Amino acid sequence: MQQENPMIPNKSGNCIRRSSLCAAFSRASLPLMGNCFQPRSKIDASRPISEDCLFPISGKVIPVIFGISVVPMIVLYAITAPSRSSHSYAHSSTAHGYSDNGKPRVLPNPRSEVEILSSPHLKAFTLNELRNVTRNFCPDSLLGEGGFGDVYKGWIDEKTLGASRPGSGMPVAVKKLKIEGFQGHKEWLSEVYYLGQLHHPNLVKLHGFCLDGDNRLLVYEYMSNGSLENHLFRRGGKSLSWETRIKVAVGAARGLTLLHDSEQQVIYRDFKAANILLDSEFNAKLSDFGFAKAGPTGDCTHVSTQVLGTQGYAAPEYIATGWLTAKCDVYSFGVVLLELLSGRRVVDKTRAGVERNLLDWARPFLGDRRKLFRIMDTKLEGQYPQKAAYIAAILALQCISEAKIRPQMSEVLATLERIQMSRTTGGRSRGGRSHNAETHNNQHSTERRSVSSQIGDRTVNSPLGSPRGSYMKSG
Incomplete structure (x- = not known):
């Protein structure tokens, strides 16, 4: 056990x-x-x-x-x-390939946090990049707020994932965790790990993350409904x-x-x-x-x-x-x-x-x-x-x-x-x-x-x- x-x-x-x-x-x-x-x-x-x-x-x-x-x-x-x-x-349904027995393959547990944050499927955003994506976390972009932090709507270029003008490119939801909030580093890292390796039409897509000092952010696909x-x-x-x-x-x-x-x-x-x-x-x-x-x-x-x-x-x-x-x-x-x-x-x-x-x-x-x-x-x-x-x-x-x-x-x-x-x-x-x-x-x-x-x-x-x-x- x-x-x-x-x-x-x-x-x-x-x-x-x-x-x-x-x-x-x-x-x-x-x-x-x-x-x-x-x-x-x-x-x-x-x-x-x-x-x-x-x-x-x-x-x-x-x-x-x-x-x-x-x-x-x-x-x-x-x-x-x-x-x-x-x-x-x-x-x-995909999980980056299948094993010989036909089951979706999941990557082995990483040995370190560095490995998790080195996922080739995610972009490591800087805090300044996400400020540009959300227009400096403008109140008008606020989608919701709670004990974990705030979520903002932003726009990124679909190919480069760089910031784009509002209304152009691809909409995203940027979750900015409160330092004193309920979402801890371990839970944040768990999201990066699993959504960084699992791709499926019925799992929300994670585009990337940001780890800058005490700041922890996640960038998801935008779910309009x-x-x-x-x-x-x-x-x-x-x-x-x-x-x-x-x-x-x-x-x-x-x-x-x-x-x-x-x-x-x-x-x-x-x-x-x-x-x-x-x-x-x-x-x-x-x-x-x-x-x-x-x-x-x-x-x-x-x-x-x-x-x-x-x-x-x-x-x-x-x-x-x-x-x-x-x-x-x-x-x-x-x-x-x-x-x-x-x-x-x-x-x-x-x-x-x-x-x-x-x-x-x-x-x-x-x-x-x-x-x-x-x-x-x-x-x-x-x-x-x-x-x-x-x-x-x-x-x-x-x-x-x-x-x-x-x-x-x-x-x-x-x-x-x-x-x-x-x-x-x-x-x-x-x-x-x-x-x-x-x-x-x-x-x-x-x-x-x-x-x-x-x-x-x-x-x-x-x-x-x-x-x-x-x-x-x-x-």
């Missing part, structure tokens, strides 16, 4: 910090780019989880799925079983259609699948709506690799590490033990998929009771096609295919289940791609207004029998228990 000064859970399940860890990681990172493209807006990010806090493991904060019926699991296995990862890189968080939760955000939501889910799943299926696995560790950026065509790209970490190698089943992430998105077994696997990202993806379906934040302090926590509130409805309409985003106005929504809900349910029965991201991607390619038009909201109850029940029963006959020995025969009782030790 690989060790990195893990957080130690006490008998009550709370994470106990070590003084040495607090000294090494005194700054916890807030979302880096999640909201950086809304004009002059303050970033209201979800509270990050860090090794510097005691994080209680309770049903109110980290929801656990109990008593999930067997049938929804049967449905999911049936729709994911035919394909695993053979399709995962049919969409121009901002973050998924803004569109789902912010007032004035554009309402996303069903088709766009599935497109975003597919794009984000492709990005995670690349990371997980690479020759050297990468665990993203901070997957959330704020870190999914959207270009002009609403193609999704993962941003903010400050918390990313190399996955286990050899016979190791997990990596023990500091508990980092964002409240509501982190897998319960990771918070309780500090054991990090790719299944932790799958859990986070399930949370975001529920946010896409419902239009609600995973933790919403403006709501009362059970509705305060999305997973607690949505859980009773996810496996029941007739009740699913109750959690669907009202902004959709019922304009979504019932069958596709039901499959997506079952998929989300599987992702947030106990770690050992969560699907791989390649399986999640396969299911979402089938939903995207499906021409199902079915009934609309409220379980299908175009069908009477008897017809609907017969159809639902037939679907269940059909699915059951397809999966054979892949049927899940045991209900889920608490992750406190059993933790998944494999990625």
Whole structure:
């Protein structure tokens, strides 16, 4: 097992910090780019989880799925079983080449910071160059601000990457970290390392960086539609259609699948709506690799590490033990998929009771096609295919289940791609207004029998228990 000064859970399940860890990681990172493209807006990010806090493991904060019926699991296995990862890189995915076994190659871990900053794929900007790019960090160029620092829009020449006049050349987003901010040097370096070697249509492109004394800056491609968080939760955000939501889910799943299926696995560790950026065509790209970490190698089943992430998105077994696997990202993806379906934040302090926590509130409805309409985003106005929504809900349910029965991201991607390619038009909201109850029940029963006959020995025969009782030790 690989060790990195893990957080130690006490008998009550709370994470106990070590003084040495607090000294090494005194700054916890807030979302880096999640909201950086809304004009002059303050970033209201979800509270990050860090090794510097005691994080209680309770049903109110980290929801656990109990008593999930067997049938929804049967449905999911049936729709994911035919394909695993053979399709995962049919969409121009690259990681600077492939290994002999067909997996995308990731460069070996660098031996020094000098090696990271010597990436041939990135430009080392000077501070003066970035002053010119952003018109001396002019307030009019400010895209967003937060605990990590400020993000400015700038313009560079597409070939030379030198500064160009506003409105000409290629737009970029320049993130200027606050010296006293939440983004530390280690997280900054992690972004340079991973985005300097990984190129993929569903990962935000990093053009370069600047390290000048205490100044640390990053230069990204400009994402004109901002973050998924803004569109789902912010007032004035554009309402996303069903088709766009599935497109975003597919794009984000492709990005995670690349990371997980690479020759050297990468665990993203901070997957959330704020870190999914959207270009002009609403193609999704993962941003903010400050918390990313190399996955286990050899016979190791997990990596023990500091508990980092964002409240509501982190897998319960990771918070309780500090054991990090790719299944932790799958859990986070399930949370975001529920946010896409419902239009609600995973933790919403403006709501009362059970509705305060999305997973607690949505859980009773996810496996029941007739009740699913109750959690669907009202902004959709019922304009979504019932069958596709039901499959997506079952998929989300599987992702947030106990770690050992969560699907791989390649399986999640396969299911979402089938939903995207499906021409199902079915009934609309409220379980299908175009069908009477008897017809609907017969159809639902037939679907269940059909699915059951397809999966054979892949049927899940045991209900889920608490992750406190059993933790998944494999990625």
